[in-house]
Amino acid sequence: MKELENQMLAFNPYGGRMSEISKFAKPFPHRSGNIAKIQYEVNWEDLSDEAENRYLNFTRLMYDYMTPFVSKNPREAFLNYRDLDIGINSHGRNAYTEGMVYGHKYFKETNYKRLVSVKTKVDPDNFFRNEQSIPTLSS
Template identity: 70%
Template sequence: MGEDLFWAITGGGGASFGVVISYKINLVRVPAKVTVFQVRRTSIQNVTNVAHQWLQVADKLDYNLFIRMIVNVANSTNGEKTIGASFPSLFLGNTTTLMNIMDQSFPELGLQRSDCQEMNWTQSLLRYFNSPPGSPDSTLLSRVRRTVVHLKRKSDYIKNPISKQGLRSIFNKMVELDRVGLYFNPYGGRMAEISEFAKPFPHRAGNIAKIQYTLDWAENGVDAANRYINLTRVLHEYMTPFVSKFPREAFLNYRDLDIGVNHNGKNSFTEGGVYGVKYFKETNFRRLVKVKTIVDPDNFFRNEQSIPTLPSTYH
């Protein structure tokens, strides 16, 4: 296969280079018992304080602790729209150790021992995906979707903490739009120790978190799709001052066609650079293009956001 091609298909989108039949991966050990919790906070003021501290510590927490922050629009006790935030979490250790870490690193969340449950790692996955209590491990092998929905996903990266004033403005905009949720996935940890050039995936040291914009809807039809997709675009535009710049980075696996489409014509290389630099940054994108030009010079394996080949004058 060669080192360059292997590098390209382990993070650069395998579909640009051929048909990948399988991957062989190394598993890592996990403790016999892990600790999980999922707490929710509501009201813009409360969520603002907790979210502000989360952004200060998310990429600096203990390597064994993962805390995602999910922010969405909720109904208040008086029926008005407000903001709610959930914090689904996994700790590779016991409750006592976790509580010590939380008290020192993230006290604003106000985690209580009663919020925590110890279980094995497989059970933690079932719980994360909201499987009914007592579900067998084999549930994870099911490929039957319980519901079918339409959806739109977008992404961003946060390099610097957002001020409380900035968070309040974002949350007010979310309430105005009503439907778009934000999933904040913490970075740092082992990811930040790996060079951004080691694999095509470059979003490592210097990133606090990745944001996933999420909106699902049940209605069929183009009009409904356009209406809901536009809501994600409005919030994405509103977030411009708070996220990465030059380029405004994005996450490949959400495949957001709003950030660029390749028509695979004479301008393929230029068009590919629009989204390619956002997904992979400049150096990695150019290396991916060189690999693509060698292994698939006729650009047979292509899609709306595949890696382009070099223009023929550069072959």
């Protein structure tokens, strides 16, 4: 962290009562077995594209450096800290497969499938969508 400028890691502790809630009870599955959630942050004041690329790259380097110390298969992520680097969805023909890339990280496989099923029922036209939203199944 000393080598990278303006880096910050924030650890949100997990465990305790939170671990008692089943990963299938709610879309947020990252409870039991996780010590903490890590937030990666970098701040800068220079508004140039060069500075933006430089500091975002610093965050990517820190993220890569932390790989041996975090969850695996898949590396988990928290939806409220959206990260477009872990995947985006064009909402085309391959929407379900594209969504799996980030969906398994945010929700785990079983919850992702369940959320896709619900989304297909309540929003079949996929009106409510963004780069990482739950896709719908084609009819």
